[in-house]
Amino acid sequence: MTPISLPVSVAVIGTGLLGRGICACLLGADIQVVAVDKNADQLASARSAIGAMIADLHSHGACSQETLQRWESCYTESQNFEAIKDCDFVIECVSEDLKIKEAVIQQIEGVVRTSTIICSNTSSIPITQMQGFMTHPSRFLGMHWAGPAHNTRFIELIRGESTSDACFQATNALSLRIGKDPCLCQKDIPAFIVNRLAYSMYREALNLLESGVADCETIDRAVRNSIGLWASFCGPFRWIDISGGPQLYASVMERVFPTLNNTASLPQPIAALVQAGAHGTNSGNGFYNYGPEDAELWNKRFEEHVWHMTKLGDALS
Secondary structure: OOOOOOOOEEEEEEHHHHHEEEEEHHHHHOOOEEEEOOOOHHHHHHHHHHHHHHHHHOOOOOOOHHHHHHHHHHHEOOOOHHOOOOOOOEEEEOOOOOOHHHHHHHHHHHHHHOOOEEEEEOOOHHHHHHHHOOOOOHHEEEEEEOOOOOOEEEEEEEEEOOHHHHHHHHHHHHHHOOOOOEEEEEOOOOOHHHHHHHHHHHHHHHHHHOOOOOOOOHHHHHHOOOOHHHHHHOOOHHHHHHHOOOOHHHHHHHHHHOOOOOOOOOOOOOOOOOOOOOOEOOOOOOOOOOOHHHHHHHHHHHHHHHHHHHHHHHHHO
16 A cells, blocks of 8 residues: 555544544645545534534644634535545544444445545454455554544554554554644553553552552542643653663562552452443433532543643653
8 A cells, every 4th residue: 555645534423522623634734525424413423523623723822723724625425434434534533333333434445446545443343353344454443542632742562463564554644744743553452551550550449449448539639749740841761761770660560560450350349330320420420429510520630631641741852
């Protein structure tokens, strides 16, 4: 496969929360976007949300006044897969369900050119497994986004066993073009990079809670004021280097590693909340309780923090 030239036209399949954020991110970089969703109401809702996200990009200096004014002329929406036949890239962003993704990816392959790169927005489904039901698996890879997709710097690109170098390089180039700082996952490992790191921390946090070592608020505060401090500046390997070095950390690892939790079962604190139908801020109950205005407050705090971290990351690059 010959690497494609930029700028490109990109199709986004699925206009849920992440899908519409992906559309806004692409449009904010002046890229032609074709959004496909079988649900007309979802498309209408997405258009309004995309406009608000692009306005948010503009208000923070992340896109031009011209982009703000003309983005709708770069945006096409459709309920029909035929609309994507001339696109250079396709980003599948449907439910995290292998059967649904298989059906959608096969529909995509049925209409696009053989040179079109197809990406799946997934946080955990093996890319190689999805390549197994494709006609042209070499042009397929994982593209893991995080919300809010229009302004975070994060994106994770995952090779499957059949992913070509040209496909991987072209997708990395597109990611850089739209302002992301790509994490390149060179092996198709379950949950990839960021979620393997995150879920190992979640498990140990739940173990500390279940063991009575500390309550939720204390554990959250400990992470925010320690790991949260350096993780906004550098990763674990750089942190080891600048805070004592490998020799210091190795001696601690020898003592601590054998004591860390490694159970494969769901920890009781979260299992009980699942049984109780807890959906966090969406339902008003989770590890904390939330009043009617709390969800909006936390969402607003998070949005402001994302912009702060995005600008900090740009400055550190």
